Amino acid sequence: MSGINSSKLIQWFNQVKRDLPWxxxxxxxxxxxxxxxxxQTQVITVIPYYLRFMKRFPDLFxxxxxxxxxxxxxxxxxxxYSRARRLWEGARYVVQMTEGRMPENYDAxxxxxxxxxxxxxAIASIAYEERVPVMDGNVKRVLSRILRWEEDVEKARSRRFFLEYLKEVIPGDCPGDFNQGxxxxxxxxxxxxxxxxEQCPLQEDCESFALGDPQVYPVKKSKEKPTEAFRPTLILLHRGQVLLKKRPTTGLLANLWEFPGEEMMIPSLEKFREGKEWYGLYKNQISDPTYDEIVKELLSRNPSVKGPLVHTFSHRRWQMVWVVLDLDDVIDKSSEVRAGKDSQLKEDGLCWMDVKELDRIALPVAFQKIWTKLQER
DNA sequence: AATTCGGGGAG
DNA sequence: CTCCCAGAATT
Structure with a gap:
């Protein structure tokens, strides 16, 4: 193997590197x-989040x-979102275990x-200048082209080979600049x-450039299409508030807020479109009986079913439909109905939230879309 | 080894 | 639309 001209890469990096906050x-x-x-997130997306985060949480403590x-x-x-939870747990772990001193090497x-x-x-090489290679999607692509690597880069064999290769070529001084480069x-x-x-500092080291076929690398198998599902959703309004529910602590959108509802298979969509099944959904999500009669009354008026609005995750695709139930259309002595019932709601993770707060809380984009659509009238 | 975790940028 | 992104944990 010819190897990578690491000093040329580092020199290039120090000349052209983007001015990023971190x-x-x-x-x-x-x-x-x-x-x-x-x-799994592009630099341009991260920048504003990083700045806000570091302003609010400047240090581990x-x-x-x-x-x-x-x-x-x-x-x-x-x-x-599990990244956020684990980062938070990790910070607490470090503060508790070592009084806030970060582990100072790769293994730790x-x-x-x-x-x-x-x-x-990444942390070890950039912050401590430890000689350990990083391997992310960028590195896999660069190496697959330099080496004209014909196997699926996501395979364990590829990963092992790339790491061994990098261990050989990563320099002892400025390993962080090499990795970032x-x-x-x-x-x-x-x-x-x-x-x-034409701009590449490793052009002379690159086999695929020499043969003129860099675009055919990296080799990877095509991805599965997202599973189709649909998502009936209840928008309950009452005196400037909307009913929200906390999602489970594991799985999709863990610990975030949502409008009550549940994911279902596509075949059951028609019943919801026809206005049926909504009360069953309601009782499934809200065991507290306080609003049962009011909701029945509102549903009997055949409220229009809105949507579908499509939201795609990495491996799931939601067709979202929803009904808006404004309790104020039925109640006039509303404060009376609600008095003392919030504690019961809490057992389902339910919570009345001021509409004004919706842009502050951890509400996933899928539900932001519904709310935005709903405001457009 | 394969799946499950979001959301958006870029072409 | 499709592909991909400074991946990690779980199964």
């Missing part, structure tokens, strides 16, 4: 936050002292939940489509 520091905590946010709820609120819209960093091989290597190269020059080979 490159102004070598604080391991700050690097940690940035690396977690950058998991600020984060460790916070409520999980507030961390999720700041994470809203960024996706992969790995003991933090939510810190995997990539993130541990590889990623910067993938992000700005060795891009998935139309790579800018």
């Amino acid at each position: 490159r102004k520091t070598k604080e391991p905590y700050a690097i940690w936050v940035s690396e977690v946010m950058l998991q 600020a984060l460790a002292e916070a409520e999980q709820e507030e961390v999720l609120e700041l994470w809203r819209g960024l996706g992969y 960093l790995l003991t933090i939940k939510g810190v995997g091989e990539y993130t541990a290597a 590889m990623m910067e190269l993938g992000a700005t020059v060795c891009t998935p489509k139309n790579p800018r080979c």
Whole structure:
């Protein structure tokens, strides 16, 4: 193997690197936050989230002292919400175990939940200049082109080979710049489509450039299509408030808020479109009997079923339909009906929220879409 | 080894 | 539309 000209890469990196907020520091905590946010998320998306997050939680202690709820609120819209929970848990773990001193090497960093091989290597190499290679999507693409790697880059064999290769070529000085250089190269020059080979500092090392076929790499098998589902949703309004429900602590959109409803298979969509089945859904979601009669009355008036509005996740696709039930259309002595009932609602994770608060809480984008649509009238 | 975790940028 | 993104944990 010919190898990578690491000094040329590092020199290139220091000339052209983008001016990013997390490159102004070598604080391991700050690097940690940035690396977690950058998991499966593009730089341009992360920047505003990172700035807000670091302003609110400037150090490990600020984060460790916070409520999980507030961390999720700041994470809203960024996706992969378990990252936020684990970052928060990790901060508390470090504060508790070592009085807030970050683990100072790759192996120790790995003991933090939510810190995997990539993130541990990134923090160790950038903050501590430890000679450990990172491997992310950028690095896989760059290496697959340099080596003309014909196997699926997602396979374990590929990963092992790339890591062994990188261990050989990563330099002892400025390993962090080498790692960031590889990623910067993938992000700005060795891009998935139309790579800018004329700008590449590793052009002479690149077998696929020599043979003129960089665009055929990396080899990977095509992805599965998202599973189709639909999502009937109840919008209950009452005196300027809307009924929200806390999602389960695991799985999709864990610990976030939603409008009551549940995911179902597509075949049952028609019944909901026809206005049937909504009361069954309601009782399924809201065991508290307080509003049963009112909801029955409102549903008997055949409220129009709105939607569908489509929201796509990585491997699931929701067709969302919803009905709006304004309790004020039935009640005039409303304060009386609600008095003393909130405690019962709480057992279902339910909560009346001021409409004004909706843009502050951790409400997933899927439900923001519904609310936005609903406001347009 | 394969699945499950979001949401948005770019072409 | 499709593909991909400074991945990690679970099964």
